Amino acid sequence: MKNNIAVKVDDLTVAYNYKPVLWDIDLEIPEGVLMAIVGPNGAGKSTLIKSILGILNPIAGSVSIYGKSYEKQRALVAYVPQKGSVDWDFPTTALDVVMMGTYGSLGWIKRPGQKEKKIALEALEKVGMLPFKNRQISQLSGGQQQRIFLARALVQDASIYFMDEPFQGVDATTEIAIINILKELRKANKTVIVVHHDLQTVPEYFDWVTFLNVKKIATGPVKDIFNDDNLTKTYGINYKVSIQE
Amino acid sequence: MSNAQIEIQLIASLVAIACAIPGTFLVLRKMAMISDAISHSILPGIVIGFFITQDLNSPLLILLAALTGIITVILVEYIQKTGLVKEDTAIGLVFPALFSIGVILIAKNANDVHLDVDAVLLGELAFAPFDRLLIAGVDVGPKSLWIIGCILLITIGLLFAFFKELKISTFDVGLSASLGFSPTIIHYGLMTVSSVTTVGAFDAVGAILVVALMIAPAATAYLLTTNLKRMLVYAICFGVFSAMSGYWLAHWLDASIAGSITTMLGLLFLVIYLFAPNKGVIAVLYREKQQRTEVSLLTFLLHLRNHSEEEERHVNHLNEHINWQKVRSKTVLELALKNNMIVIDNDVVSLTEKGNDFTSQAIDYIITNEDSKIEHMKDDFFLFRG
Numbered sequence: 001m002k003n004n005i006a007v008k009v010d011d012l013t014v015a016y017n018y019k020p021v022l023w024d025i026d027l028e029i030p031e032g033v034l035m036a037i038v039g040p041n042g043a044g045k046s047t048l049i050k051s052i053l054g055i056l057n058p059i060a061g062s063v064s065i066y067g068k069s070y071e072k073q074r075a076l077v078a079y080v081p082q083k084g085s086v087d088w089d090f091p092t093t094a095l096d097v098v099m100m101g102t103y104g105s106l107g108w109i110k111r112p113g114q115k116e117k118k119i120a121l122e123a124l125e126k127v128g129m130l131p132f133k134n135r136q137i138s139q140l141s142g143g144q145q146q147r148i149f150l151a152r153a154l155v156q157d158a159s160i161y162f163m164d165e166p167f168q169g170v171d172a173t174t175e176i177a178i179i180n181i182l183k184e185l186r187k188a189n190k191t192v193i194v195v196h197h198d199l200q201t202v203p204e205y206f207d208w209v210t211f212l213n214v215k216k217i218a219t220g221p222v223k224d225i226f227n228d229d230n231l232t233k234t235y236g237i238n239y240k241v242s243i244q245e
Numbered sequence: 246m247s248n249a250q251i252e253i254q255l256i257a258s259l260v261a262i263a264c265a266i267p268g269t270f271l272v273l274r275k276m277a278m279i280s281d282a283i284s285h286s287i288l289p290g291i292v293i294g295f296f297i298t299q300d301l302n303s304p305l306l307i308l309l310a311a312l313t314g315i316i317t318v319i320l321v322e323y324i325q326k327t328g329l330v331k332e333d334t335a336i337g338l339v340f341p342a343l344f345s346i347g348v349i350l351i352a353k354n355a356n357d358v359h360l361d362v363d364a365v366l367l368g369e370l371a372f373a374p375f376d377r378l379l380i381a382g383v384d385v386g387p388k389s390l391w392i393i394g395c396i397l398l399i400t401i402g403l404l405f406a407f408f409k410e411l412k413i414s415t416f417d418v419g420l421s422a423s424l425g426f427s428p429t430i431i432h433y434g435l436m437t438v439s440s441v442t443t444v445g446a447f448d449a450v451g452a453i454l455v456v457a458l459m460i461a462p463a464a465t466a467y468l469l470t471t472n473l474k475r476m477l478v479y480a481i482c483f484g485v486f487s488a489m490s491g492y493w494l495a496h497w498l499d500a501s502i503a504g505s506i507t508t509m510l511g512l513l514f515l516v517i518y519l520f521a522p523n524k525g526v527i528a529v530l531y532r533e534k535q536q537r538t539e540v541s542l543l544t545f546l547l548h549l550r551n552h553s554e555e556e557e558r559h560v561n562h563l564n565e566h567i568n569w570q571k572v573r574s575k576t577v578l579e580l581a582l583k584n585n586m587i588v589i590d591n592d593v594v595s596l597t598e599k600g601n602d603f604t605s606q607a608i609d610y611i612i613t614n615e616d617s618k619i620e621h622m623k624d625d626f627f628l629f630r631g
């Protein structure tokens with residue numbers, strides 16, 4: 001099962017205003033893994049995801065999704081941005097935001113209809129947000145907003161999911177609800193890539209991990225490479241986590 | 246009403262609609278300042294266009310001037326990308342430069358150009374009906390009416406075709422890009438529409454009124470709704486209303502029409518800013534006061550629940566026990582009574598079953614922050630509305 005490469009990144013270098021924040025990244029993500037990207041603030045985790053998704057243009061290197069360019073494989077990919085990246089005061093409702101996930105399959109000009117609404121309602125149900133479907137999005141709590149983002153990714157019905165800190169500011173219940181949905185996705189042989197900050201839960205939640213800090217430090221199965229050595233290399237300080245075997 | 250009066254109001258209303266549509270998206274994208282920049286920096290485009298065409302209403306002039314608007318946007322973004330200055334500074338650098346080029350061009354050619362800076366900035370609606378469009382010798386109405394009408398039709402067509410794209414790229418640039426709706430294309434599309442509208446309208450209403458008609462109605466509508474479609478409709482209505490009432494205000498005061506319309510826009514914003522049901526200043530103050538009272542109510546109910554001894558529950562001693570001023574205890578007591586949460590028997594207050602349930606649920610909510618159980622309480626109490 002782990003033979004297909006879902007995402008391949010070659011010699012990727014990305015810069016803001018000519019100052020590189022990602023140096024020469026090589027990365028292969030096998031199909032069907034639930035992978036954490038870990039690294040300190042400013043390590044370039046969000047930048048890496050944005051470059052893979054064609055939101056940023058790298059100054060060097062290339063990205064492929066199942067062997068083809070991202071532009072050709074858009075439909076296979078879903079994206080949950082970091083929560084702070086949108087304007088929550090925007091005049092729109094929870095349901096409307098989730099429906100945005102269907103826009104990709106609609107293409108330009110065509111408008112969402114009943115079918116798209118139904119898909120969106122199902123996704124809201126799945127993340128337990130159906131009662132809030134008509135709520136203006138700024139009137140949702142942080143965890144609820146995160147669930148809305150997740151529902152929006154689910155309606156994209158993709159093969160590969162990129163999520164930038166989906167656990168940011170959510171309580172334990174929501175965190176478990178989200179991780180269960182992610183595990184379900186993995187069971188369906190989807191590839192899920194998550195930027196994650198809580199190192200304690202990495203071994204419990206994920207089976208694959210990438211350490212990133214401007215350069216790629218290591219990537220591979222959690223059980224092989226999630227150790228103090230790589231953590232120290234990534235975070236610079238002496239890191240000790242107790243990993244339950 | 247004379248024909249000219251009807252025509253003026255019609256032109257002003259169409260300009261208002263044509264401005265409100267891109268204006269709504271500019272406000273949501275926090276780009277209000279860029280419309281100001283565009284409105285000034287089109288001056289050199291207009292002057293150069295006028296040299297070439299000798300006709301202020303020529304489509305070529307409109308395109309040339311709109312191009313200057315786009316150049317403004319590109320320059321602002323270029324300067325901003327260097328990372329040396331912020332966006333507002335970049336805007337402040339670009340548009341005076343372009344505007345002054347226009348001023349110099351006019352001054353240098355003042356003799357043979359029938360154009361002045363005031364006319365561009367302020368326009369003159371009252372004169373709009375005099376410039377007629379003749380097709381095969383037949384008078385079909387004022388030229389500005391036709392120009393703004395065409396621009397409006399195109400704008401509405403684009404809005405209907407690309408509403409979803411405008412919405413997603415305004416709300417979430419990242420998702421928009423990842424789904425293949427290039428935010429850059431949509432951004433420049435919006436900028437082009439804004440520039441063309443500004444140029445098409447400046448002759449009739451002046452560049453300053455264009456800015457006001459783009460920003461003020463949208464900003465006012467934003468205070469009233471949480472639905473993008475409705476925000477567009479409200480913005481259009483406010484724009485048209487200000488245009489009409491502004492016209493009559495000018496008529497009555499014998500003042501500048503553009504000035505009166507802008508005044509009406511300002512007044513309308515002020516009224517809504519004060520009285521809007523949710524986001525208005527008064528509503529917010531009222532809500533804060535209510536919330537304070539409701540917190541007191543809850544404190545009071547908790548006190549009742551925790552004390553079974555009658556002496557602690559005597560109406561006249563409540564003040565001392567919870568340490569409140571008379572007025573506050575009275576409001577709270579009345580609120581509790583009104584909601585059947587307490588009964589007063591022989592001046593002794595006791596909790597009703599409803600009051601007891603309410604207290605438990607409220608405390609539960611405050612501890613767990615789990616708000617699905619208290620949905621029904623949200624309608625009556627501000628405390629639970631986040």
Ligand SMILES: Nc1ncnc2c1ncn2[C@@H]1O[C@H](COP(=O)(O)OP(=O)(O)OP(=O)(O)O)[C@@H](O)[C@H]1O
Binds near residue numbers: 021040
């Ligand atoms: N739009 C931008 N312009 C200039 N520099 C940027 C921009 N966005 C990010 N950076 C810089 O790029 C670096 C990497 O940022 P990135 O957002 O990818 O970090 P991250 O690993 O996601 O951090 P966090 O954990 O805080 O989300 C940081 O040093 C940041 O300051």
Ligand SMILES: [Mg+2]
Binds near residue numbers: 045082
């Ligand atoms: Mg980040």
